[in-house]
Amino acid sequence: MPLPTCFEFECPVKTHCGDRALENIAFEMRAMNAVKPLIIGDEPAAQEKRLVPVLNAFKNAEMTLGVVEAIPVEDPASVAAQLAAIYRDKDCDAIVAVGQGPFIDMAKWLNLMVSTGEENPDAFIEGKGIPRSLRPLAVIPSATADGLELSGYVRLQGKTLRSVNLMPPLLFLDPRSVGQPGDVALAETGLTALTLALEAMFTADANPMDVVYARTAAKLAAMGLNGLAGDSEIGGPLSLTVAHAAALAGCTLGAGPQPLAFKLGWAVAETGKISAAQAMGVMLSYVLEHRLAANEMPADMLLELLDSAGRYARTPEGQRGAAGLQLLRDLLNRLFETTDGKIRRTLSDSGLSLQDVTEATEGISAQGKGNASGGQETIITCAWEGRPIR
Amino acid sequence: MELIYSEKRSGKSYLKQSYICVLLWFMGRAVQAASRVDDRVRKEFKDLPENFTFALGVMPAGPHLVVRRTAEGTARYLGHRITPQPVDLKMEFKHLDAGFLTFTFRENTPVATARDRLVVDGEVGYACAVVRILDAVQIYLLPKFIARLAVKRYPRWPLGQKLLHRTRIYWRTILGY
Numbered sequence: 001m002p003l004p005t006c007f008e009f010e011c012p013v014k015t016h017c018g019d020r021a022l023e024n025i026a027f028e029m030r031a032m033n034a035v036k037p038l039i040i041g042d043e044p045a046a047q048e049k050r051l052v053p054v055l056n057a058f059k060n061a062e063m064t065l066g067v068v069e070a071i072p073v074e075d076p077a078s079v080a081a082q083l084a085a086i087y088r089d090k091d092c093d094a095i096v097a098v099g100q101g102p103f104i105d106m107a108k109w110l111n112l113m114v115s116t117g118e119e120n121p122d123a124f125i126e127g128k129g130i131p132r133s134l135r136p137l138a139v140i141p142s143a144t145a146d147g148l149e150l151s152g153y154v155r156l157q158g159k160t161l162r163s164v165n166l167m168p169p170l171l172f173l174d175p176r177s178v179g180q181p182g183d184v185a186l187a188e189t190g191l192t193a194l195t196l197a198l199e200a201m202f203t204a205d206a207n208p209m210d211v212v213y214a215r216t217a218a219k220l221a222a223m224g225l226n227g228l229a230g231d232s233e234i235g236g237p238l239s240l241t242v243a244h245a246a247a248l249a250g251c252t253l254g255a256g257p258q259p260l261a262f263k264l265g266w267a268v269a270e271t272g273k274i275s276a277a278q279a280m281g282v283m284l285s286y287v288l289e290h291r292l293a294a295n296e297m298p299a300d301m302l303l304e305l306l307d308s309a310g311r312y313a314r315t316p317e318g319q320r321g322a323a324g325l326q327l328l329r330d331l332l333n334r335l336f337e338t339t340d341g342k343i344r345r346t347l348s349d350s351g352l353s354l355q356d357v358t359e360a361t362e363g364i365s366a367q368g369k370g371n372a373s374g375g376q377e378t379i380i381t382c383a384w385e386g387r388p389i390r
Numbered sequence: 391m392e393l394i395y396s397e398k399r400s401g402k403s404y405l406k407q408s409y410i411c412v413l414l415w416f417m418g419r420a421v422q423a424a425s426r427v428d429d430r431v432r433k434e435f436k437d438l439p440e441n442f443t444f445a446l447g448v449m450p451a452g453p454h455l456v457v458r459r460t461a462e463g464t465a466r467y468l469g470h471r472i473t474p475q476p477v478d479l480k481m482e483f484k485h486l487d488a489g490f491l492t493f494t495f496r497e498n499t500p501v502a503t504a505r506d507r508l509v510v511d512g513e514v515g516y517a518c519a520v521v522r523i524l525d526a527v528q529i530y531l532l533p534k535f536i537a538r539l540a541v542k543r544y545p546r547w548p549l550g551q552k553l554l555h556r557t558r559i560y561w562r563t564i565l566g567y
Contacts, residue, residue, distance in 0.1 A: 020507075058400040062400060069394070
């Protein structure tokens with residue numbers, strides 16, 4: 001792979017993953033001079049009792065824990081303001097967030113609020129600097145992730161903040177805390193992770209460090225999705241594998257620009273007929289196919305990432321690129337079958353008309369990161385029909 | 391919506407802590423005994439600096455096993471408190487459960503280290519010597535089928551010598567000299 005002329009890479013996330021990973025949390029908190037963490041959990045975490053192993057992990061830690069459970073995410077700005085008041089009144093000095101998606105965004109915003117004293121996100125949007133060192137924040141995500149938990153993004157009521165300083169410094173992935181979501185939720189997390197990872201890998205200006213993270217995330221996501229499609233055994237709990245893939249994909253994204261398939265997926269999801277994860281899963285193969293053709297980039301690595309080295313070796317060199325893209329589409333077809341049609345193969349499967357999709361994705365620029373101009377229409381048409389571009 | 395805040399103390403696992411406390415107490419006395427009985431352990435201690443003190447325990451507040459190398463080149467068990475004396479080498483498990491895994495022989499020291507459950511504060515070379523000492527002591531104290539779980543490689547020592555040393559170490563451990 002050619003080395004870019006110049007690049008930057010930063011990942012401040014320390015990951016603890018695997019059996020009894022949660023037991024390290026007290027040690028890590030002490031290492032960051034925290035003695036009274038505020039442990040917050042969202043509603044699904046409270047229902048699935050995922051806070052219990054976290055609280056147990058603090059046993060013998062000689063700490064006082066502030067706990068707020070079952071936090072709703074409907075109005076994140078006011079909830080974050082209430083939590084900030086609790087944090088200050090009770091003299092807490094760290095945050096442990098157990099949850100997923102928008103809840104983690106809220107936790108990151110809470111951390112920014114208590115670290116800077118600024119309660120208005122517009123101040124940061126208008127140029128106020130996000131400080132390098134915020135208060136300690138540990139994130140304990142579930143396997144139902146939207147891929148942005150570990151990124152430097154904070155989405156708050158239509159506003160988006162992004163900075164590498166917003167990436168949580170601590171991540172804990174433990175089989176006890178990731179939960180056991182259903183096949184559809186797990187597949188959606190896997191598709192999001194796969195989208196972020198493959199988009200980061202197959203760009204004209206991918207930097208080598210991003211590729212290391214993205215490659216591992218793509219491998220883990222593909223392992224999880226193949227396991228869900230019932231085609232292969234995976235070496236470990238399925239939900240932990242998928243949660244790890246999503247976390248790595250978030251680290252890969254960091255505070256960089258959102259990739260095209262990701263943006264298109266979220267835009268199509270605004271129609272309410274398909275989830276963002278499924279929409280980006282459908283879009284992914286077409287975005288990649290178009291970009292690789294436009295940039296004359298080899299797609300053969302896709303085959304090795306999505307399946308095994310054996311299959312890669314069996315396939316003639318000239319067929320590997322096409323086989324990789326076909327494998328990506330075939331993965332969706334198999335997931336469609338194993339989830340009784342709940343994972344869509346094409347955008348038309350979701351009941352959307354081509355016009356709906358076109359309207360929903362209007363205003364999203366396909367430019368940049370090696371996307372050729374005029375490709376968006378082709379991508380959307382092919383993703384709607386489920387037909388390869390070439 | 392009103393959020394409900396509650397405050398909790400982190401709690402204690404008295405049973406696990408008591409087990410580790412007793413085990414470390416016994417092991418500390420056994421290290422002292424082994425340094426007077428076994429040539430390998432004696433040699434390891436002779437190679438350590440005079441008054442070198444090491445501690446093995448659990449974060450944040452113990453229990454610990456504190457042992458000092460004496461002027462004669464043997465070991466002296468100093469008790470379970472780490473604070474009264476300066477310690478040259480601290481080996482601590484990050485969490486009581488991590489220590490409990492190792493001290494119930496479900497995970498040996500190299501595996502615990504590989505899984506990042508152990509923190510070493512001091513010279514790594516001395517830490518390796520201490521691990522060798524602890525391995526030798528565990529081989530003497532434990533029956534083979536358990537000791538195999540506790541050490542990386544079970545050594546082939548002459549059976550007669552092992553049984554004789556084991557008896558002497560047990561006696562000295564119980565009597566504390």
